[in-house]
Amino acid sequence: MSAVPLHQRIRDEIEGLVRSGAWAPGHRVPFESELMAQYGCSRMTVNKAMSALAEAGLIVRRRRAGSFVARPKVHSTVLDIPDIQAEITARGETYAFRLLAAERRPADSDDGDEVELAGEGDLVALRGLHIAGGRPFALEDRLISLAAVPEAAAADFAAEPPGAWLLHHVPWTEAESRISAVGAEPAIAELLALDPGAALLAVERRTWRAGAPVTRVRQLFPGEAYDLVARFGPAR
Amino acid sequence: MSAVPLHQRIRDEIEGLVRSGAWAPGHRVPFESELMAQYGCSRMTVNKAMSALAEAGLIVRRRRAGSFVARPKVHSTVLDIPDIQAEITARGETYAFRLLAAERRPADSDDGDEVELAGEGDLVALRGLHIAGGRPFALEDRLISLAAVPEAAAADFAAEPPGAWLLHHVPWTEAESRISAVGAEPAIAELLALDPGAALLAVERRTWRAGAPVTRVRQLFPGEAYDLVARFGPAR
DNA sequence: CTCGCGAATATGTCTATACATATTGAACCG
DNA sequence: CGGTTCAATATGTATAGACATATTCGCGAG
CATH class of the missing domain: 3.40.1410.10 (Chorismate lyase-like)
Incomplete structure (x- = not known):
């Protein structure tokens, strides 16, 4: 039994791939239709996961083109004096x-x-x-x-x-x-x-x-x- | 024409009420069913707005009880040396x-x-x-x-x-x-x-x-x- | 009066579907 | 060849319905 809901699992797995660097910035994330097939669920469930990732700034979504790993903005982490x-x-x-x-x-x-x-x-x-x-x-x-x-x-x-x-x-x-x-x-x-x-x-x-x-x-x-x-x- | 989607408008309006202090911490947010009636939309739309607010930490949701304005955690704003x-x-x-x-x-x-x-x-x-x-x-x-x-x-x-x-x-x-x-x-x-x-x-x-x-x-x-x-x- | 149990209820998750909209790539025309 | 048009496509938004689950309330038994 997975206590974690499916949309959360999808979200976590993609987040892991991004944060670990397995998917570099610019990498194309599978289309919603591909993820639907992969997880065997409806599009709304995939969409919920992807929307959350987009809101968190980890991915960027573009109509017709697909979703991509975001390139982190220099000032995304406040006070990091990043550069x-x-x-x-x-x-x-x-x-x-x-x-x-x-x-x-x-x-x-x-x-x-x-x-x-x-x-x-x-x-x-x-x-x-x-x-x-x-x-x-x-x-x-x-x-x-x-x-x-x-x-x-x-x-x-x-x-x-x-x-x-x-x-x-x-x-x-x-x-x-x-x-x-x-x-x-x-x-x-x-x-x-x-x-x-x-x-x-x-x-x-x-x-x-x-x-x-x-x-x-x-x-x-x-x-x-x-x-x-x-x-x-x-x-x- | 409202360029902003409805779930976003619901979200923004509630966020404004919370951030301005009109709804103090602990105040009960209307039930999803009440908001459905108020905005004349389906439950999923209201739910999307409320889930986002909950994830952002502005409200706390409790089954059967309802949703409430969260009491901000002391360390929510990092480095604020809040207290x-x-x-x-x-x-x-x-x-x-x-x-x-x-x-x-x-x-x-x-x-x-x-x-x-x-x-x-x-x-x-x-x-x-x-x-x-x-x-x-x-x-x-x-x-x-x-x-x-x-x-x-x-x-x-x-x-x-x-x-x-x-x-x-x-x-x-x-x-x-x-x-x-x-x-x-x-x-x-x-x-x-x-x-x-x-x-x-x-x-x-x-x-x-x-x-x-x-x-x-x-x-x-x-x-x-x-x-x-x-x-x-x-x-x- | 207290405890336990079941019913009521609000949220949590998910599906299937529909239409809107931005963007791309290719066909078409000047 | 260059530009325009148009259809294909992936995401964006929204709906109605269904079932799951946690929590509370009230009722009834002890």
């Missing part, structure tokens, strides 16, 4: 990213967090500086799990900053952010061209895809120069 | 709120922001200190619009902190938060028992209800003592 580059250029400032260090290494076995992120594979460890209008804007330390994103081994993060690269290559992630304020340590103050002890906004974000950890990043912003904005309101 | 008191007690620490100043006054006509918040009425201006485990936890400066919330004139904010009071009296709000880091000025450092210049996490939040501004608050947290956590993921 610092996009934010800065949107403000009309010039943007640059300076890669300070990059290495491929196994997880530090003393750091349970790194071990969990790495899984069976190695990590890519990056440090870089986001520069807006010629001035340091944010310092970023990032770890990427090669188990989750093997393509990251070959990516050129000097050409495309890691945040943007991940955004383009790994859609449909979930994230948890921790935000706090810290005083700038001398070495960091120098990188950001600030006085030691200046207030910094620290954002640490962990990202998963279909339950598997993908990346962990810590970004430090000069506190008074940057406002993180988050909006909460009606879905539409 | 500092609730957060602290959830961590097992003792909580106290010390009201430092409270006055009723008209808006400062030089401050366009205050004028917009006040509308036709006065403002309540509050300053208070949140105390966790006997130590200062956050300094809060708040303005409440009496035009939007007349009951606030009579509320005792020494007994119930303004954040919690608003949460209980004004449901279904939308908010925008700006988060930054600042160094503590001497007067503020003293209130929070910190050294001058210490890094503070500054959260400024504006809140609306059905488009009308309700309150504006600025909270300062000792940066290293507090993490703001925000989660972004699957709706369910």
Whole structure:
């Protein structure tokens, strides 16, 4: 006995295929008529599942053409600062990213967090500086799990900053952010061209895809120069 | 010609009644049979509207009993730090709120922001200190619009902190938060028992209800003592 | 008066059908 | 060859009916 209704099951299965990446953005979802045959049910039942997925933003429906996995909008996850580059250029400032260090290494076995992120594979460890209008804007330390994103081994993060690269290559992630304020340590103050002890906004974000950890990043912003904005309101 | 489909119109009208507060949490929504009669349509159409509202969390549906306006969950709006008191007690620490100043006054006509918040009425201006485990936890400066919330004139904010009071009296709000880091000025450092210049996490939040501004608050947290956590993921 | 049981009722799910509407691809014509 | 028209198609909306299921209410037995 399936306690879950059929329309929910259809919805869940498709959602799983999208979120896991098995169906990439742009992939065509089966027509309602195909799903009717596959699940042996009426069109209204399929339609209920698909309408819900469309409302949730996971798929896009086009008459006559069919339904397709949506390409996630950059700002769909509020406050994710998904793409610092996009934010800065949107403000009309010039943007640059300076890669300070990059290495491929196994997880530090003393750091349970790194071990969990790495899984069976190695990590890519990056440090870089986001520069807006010629001035340091944010310092970023990032770890990427090669188990989750093997393509990251070959990516050129000097050409495309890691945040943007991940955004383009790994859609449909979930994230948890921790935000706090810290005083700038001398070495960091120098990188950001600030006085030691200046207030910094620290954002640490962990990202998963279909339950598997993908990346962990810590970004430090000069506190008074940057406002993180988050909006909460009606879905539409 | 109504370009909007009927199920959407039903949905919008009920959503408006809920968000505006015309129907308070707990209020019984008409039965599907009543709405069928009111809109002259079939049950499936009404059901589609109601199911969507239920999924969005605006109403709660109970078989045999009917549908009711939901009471918003404290953590429905992520990162709203909706209730500092609730957060602290959830961590097992003792909580106290010390009201430092409270006055009723008209808006400062030089401050366009205050004028917009006040509308036709006065403002309540509050300053208070949140105390966790006997130590200062956050300094809060708040303005409440009496035009939007007349009951606030009579509320005792020494007994119930303004954040919690608003949460209980004004449901279904939308908010925008700006988060930054600042160094503590001497007067503020003293209130929070910190050294001058210490890094503070500054959260400024504006809140609306059905488009009308309700309150504006600025909270300062000792940066290293507090993490703001925000989660972004699957709706369910 | 209390407990248990059955009837009433509102929602939950699903079907089969119908027509509307946007969009595409192909046939057709200048 | 380029543009227009038109029919095919997939989704969008809506209906009427059916049965399932949870919950409540009231009645009757103890």
